[in-house]
Amino acid sequence: MLSDLTQPMTTGGFLRNAWYMAGWVDDFCQAPLTHRTMLDEPIVFFKTGSGQWVALEDRCAHRFAPLSQGHLLEGCRVQCPYHGLEYDATGACVNNPHGAGRIPPSARVKVWPVVERHRALWVWMGEQTPQPDAIPDYSILDHAPTLHSTRLDYLSIRANYRLIIDNLLDLSHTSYLHEGLIGNADTVRSDTQCEVEGSDVIVTRHARDASAPAIFAQCWPDHPPRVDKVTRMRWMAPSSLRLLSCICEPGRDPMTGTGFHALHMLTPESAQTTHYFFTAVRFGVKTDDLALDLELQEKIARMRRFAFEEQDAPVIEAQQRYLDCANRVLEPVLLEIDVGPARYRRILAQRIEAERRSLIRPVVAR
Ligand code: FES
Ligand SMILES: [Fe+2]
Structure with missing residues (x-):
């Protein structure tokens, strides 16, 4: 048994392909947009008008402003507070209010898989396919x-x-x-x-x-x-x-x-x-x-x-x-x-x- 006591105290790193709790659902219902940093990733959460939870990278593709300081429009689009780019629930930019309104293909933010379970929101932080069964049993x-x-x-x-x-x-x-x-x-x-x-x-x-x-x-x-x-x-x-x-x-x-x-x-x-x-x-x-x-x-x-x-x-x-x-x-x-x-x-x-x-x-x- 004591042979197991050999892991150094400072072994580092995160397991990415796993569910992590973002917070209590009740707390995410207090404001249209909620920020949480998880595993060094800035994430903005919102609930769409149809009741679906969305977790997007909280960092605008233009000049990296926090989307969580912007606005939720019509319950389905996040407007960046800095220059007004708008992102939908898939992370795609769907409105550029400037110039001719052209939207560069790279104007998008990452989408994180998010599930509501046991009165909490859980985010899958890896690149592999999320496994809903792997959410800890609470x-x-x-x-x-x-x-x-x-x-x-x-x-x-x-x-x-x-x-x-x-x-x-x-x-x-x-x-x-x-x-x-x-x-x-x-x-x-x-x-x-x-x-x-x-x-x-x-x-x-x-x-x-x-x-x-x-x-x-x-x-x-x-x-x-x-x-x-x-x-x-x-x-x-x-x-x-x-x-x-x-x-x-x-x-x-x-x-x-x-x-x-x-x-x-x-x-x-x-x-x-x-x-x-x-x-x-x-x-x-x-x-x-x-x-x-x-x-x-x-x-x-x-x-x-x-x-x-x-x-x-x-x-x-x-x-x-x-x-x-x-x-x-x-x-x-x-x-x-x-x-x-x-x-x-x-x-x-x-x-x-x-x-x-x-x-x-x-x-x-x-
Ligand atoms: S930083 Fe978001 S629109 Fe400019
Ligand atoms: Fe204790």
Whole structure:
């Protein structure tokens, strides 16, 4: 197992032929045009009058102005704010208001495949044919009761997306960084298991005979004095994660307890910045008091945002700064708790390398 702990901390690059979350659909409905930079690509999103989502390169072919600062005309054309060229949903320039109105063939912008699923927009960032089945499974969001779901949230993190995945796939840090909030001293000595299922990596931590961390105790008012605390995090390539986090009676199946599915979707904005989308859905609900459920809904949302923004992000962003300014190659000390991060980094690096090789055309001898 420890032989997997060999991927350098700084292995770089993006997997291009994959779906990445652009954002929550609700947020894209706030304005006619919305900008998002993904994998260093500027993209403008809009919904046509017929209800179709469109994602275009947000960079006018004329002098590279951001189309997202322009206007959506008649629900189907984007007008550049600088000199008024208009582009349709296929990325073709369809109106040049200047001179004789001639439209050069190169006057077009790239179109990105975009799909609405699980309350989010997903963009296929590669050149190969998009595979709709490859959108990460967040169907838990499709029918989640509103009362048991937390808000659809977002943070911008000034760090490479891999440092955030490392954090999420190694939940031993909850006992320290989130002490008293999500983890506690009893959860340090957990059994940790790492499995690979298809190309997903799953890390399970099982703390037995523990006191219930505060938020779980509130979700289960008459919980037993000692509980098992289980976290099961699933990484889905390239950067989506789904966590089951719960307490249950000692020795019982975790699904008989209570907790929440915590969803984490990471999209690289650049090599050093990441869009971090997150939300949670409770399961095994053991409260039936409306006022308490509303309080818990707000509390879980606030607690998770606080944990990510005030506790995880400062550490992760400092890691990025230290990596950036290091005057030597940094090799991490490897511990047993690193097995999950090592596994996913190896799988991701293999997929990025395979993609890179497929782009290299063999030289044909004449
Ligand atoms: S930069 Fe867009 S029309 Fe000139
Ligand atoms: Fe954390």
